[in-house]
Amino acid sequence: MAKPLSLAEALRAYTQAPRGRRRREGLARAVLALAGSLSIGITLLIVALFVHGSLPFLRTVPLREFLLGTRWAPIHEPATYGILPLVGATLVTAGIALAVAVPLGLLAAVFLSTYAPAGLRRVLKPALELLAGIPTVVYGFFALRLVTPFLQRFFPSLGFWNGLSAGLVMGIMIIPYMASLSEDVLYAVPRSLWEGAYALGATRFEALVRVVLPAALSGIGAAFILALTRAVGETMIVALAAGRTPTWPPDPTQPLLTLTAAIVNIATGDHEATAFIWSAVFAIGLLLFLTTLVLNTVSYLVIQRFRERYA
């Protein structure tokens, strides 16, 4: 049996315990808040780092030449820093990727959310998630060693490195991403919209095309933008399969150099840490970062608003 407390001990227990708990509570809150704001810290750090790093570049190279120049030759003498070939290459590969991923991903989302029986859905959805887990370097290998040789049978003029197979494989990679984003959006559309359409005599297809898809349009648009940023930021597939030659105008059947591949190209080259060329990496990185920041923020807010509207 426990010894009864003396009055002094009981008093001490009464006054200290809550303070200890309160102190622990405050400490926990502070630590957690710090961890929570780390993402803000990282983002600010990135912005500061990239702005600071690209300052020498932006001071030296006229913005006009950088953004509108059509020759990218940073290690030539004299060096030219026209980014248009890189932007063009990025748009070409991303365009091919989206041409594959958007229709297929959207159809897959529609199938999974409206047509597939529950049993089939339970199998297909994890399978698609598994595809999303395949590393991009593996997709790069597919593009370089399997898809390009296969396409070369039909188009002998296709280069060993080319934007076409990089884009196609990137599209396959993005399908599960696009599918899961659009499926979330389709799920957020309330049942009452379906039921209203059915009540008016619409078939499932008519309800989908006339009512549900238009209602989900803004969300699907946001999913499209997210898929686009994914394609623009993709690195390993293009670094492996698209080649390392900046060309203008970009031709998908020939080697291309995308923005991300250009970063890889310089970063894996043997340059001094203080070399001017690094500031070009930061300038491209800044451009990529700002683009994805804007696109991501827009689509995030659109999807949030979309969910709230139907919540």
Place this chain on the structure above:
Amino acid sequence: MRRRALGWAFAALAGAAVGVSLLAVALLVLITALQAGPITAMRAVAEAGISLSLRSLEIPGTREALTYVPMAQVAAGSPAASLGMARGDALIAVAGTGVDRPSRAWEAVGRAPGGRSVTLPVVWLPRAEVTLGGLRMESRNGETRVVLASPSAAAREAGLQPGDALLAVGGIPILGTRQAWEALAVAARTHGVPVELVLERESERLTLFWDPTRQAELTFVRDPLRAWWSFLTTLNEPRYPERAGLLPAFLGSVYVVLVMAVVALPLGIAGAVYLEEYAPQNFFTRAMEVLVANLAGIPSAVVGIIGLEVFARALGAGRSVLAGGLTLAVLILPIVIVASREALRTVPRTLREAAFALGATRWETVRHHVLPYAFPAILTGTILSFSRALGEAAPLLFLGAFLFVTYVPQGLMDSFTVVPLQIFEWATRPQDGFAAVAAAAIVVLLSLLLLLNAGAILLRNRLQRRWSE
């Protein structure tokens, strides 16, 4: 009726979209796995002691170049060495197949009928000193010629004498001392033996039919299990795909992901707890949410620059395991936060309210009730973020790329490579055999990820069941 048909057609189309996507990737994975097949035969040749390389010889007077396959290494004490093969010899044929590139030899060993162990005839041309002996260039009547200064025992046996000028072999003009032997190797492969050797002795042309090659039976052990095991457990020999090993990259991956986990998991889960349990709904929190979503969308190449600039250079970690782990942590942090928040959201409100009603503070509620309840889901999300990190190559490209790491990192500050980077490096190399090795590494990586994902799902099911009992 038409309306229904249209609907069904669309449903079929949508179903086909899912099927095509899944099938396309399944097919690509399958073909890649098949491409890894040759490593069994490659290892068999390597275990017999022979590492091969590829050289080409321009044929004078034509634009043609013919290839031959020198033995870049013959392991001491190996079966090949005991037959007298040595570094610098040229492999001419295996099992009757002319070897014009290394893959031909591997194919011949792989295809030969028989069981696990096959004994095949191997034809090779010993290196120049053994086959020909000492050569020198000599000018006679304004023409430079390759003259046999001190014929080797084998050459003497074939009837060559000191002072013979070598003019052509198998129709290939002989122009240099090194090229004489190379021409012999190419001629032996393309025309077969004996080769036709044209020489000049005391101003007279002679034609000699000569078989300079040697032939022996060599036993190759084709054991897929052993081949894969040694691929997984040996250090990498960067020059020869038949001796490529995944061990440094594999352990590098494990170490980097461990460092990442130590950093990213506590921070990510803590951040999620703050956002979900503590944060007031205001502009600041909303901005934080947008930024977390954004961080997850930053191109991984951009994250790589941060890793190089902040961790490797500014913090002085260098291109090390530590810098790699921290870089991956930046990449994975938003994923851990999002997954943990979703897990926390599944905790019923009533659980929290019950704890509060009993006088628990917020931290006590979180620590004793919310976190344990959400634990299985957090664990699953965490393991999935691990598998993402294991496959990530782009951000680490800046920290370890193209460093030939042939050893296992011993500490946090050692340089490293990871499996995806090793795949990238192998996939970019044009030489024979590296595609097969890259495919083998892909098979290993995908199996590992599959195992990890399956483990996550299994763990979740088991833990959840126990919790609900």
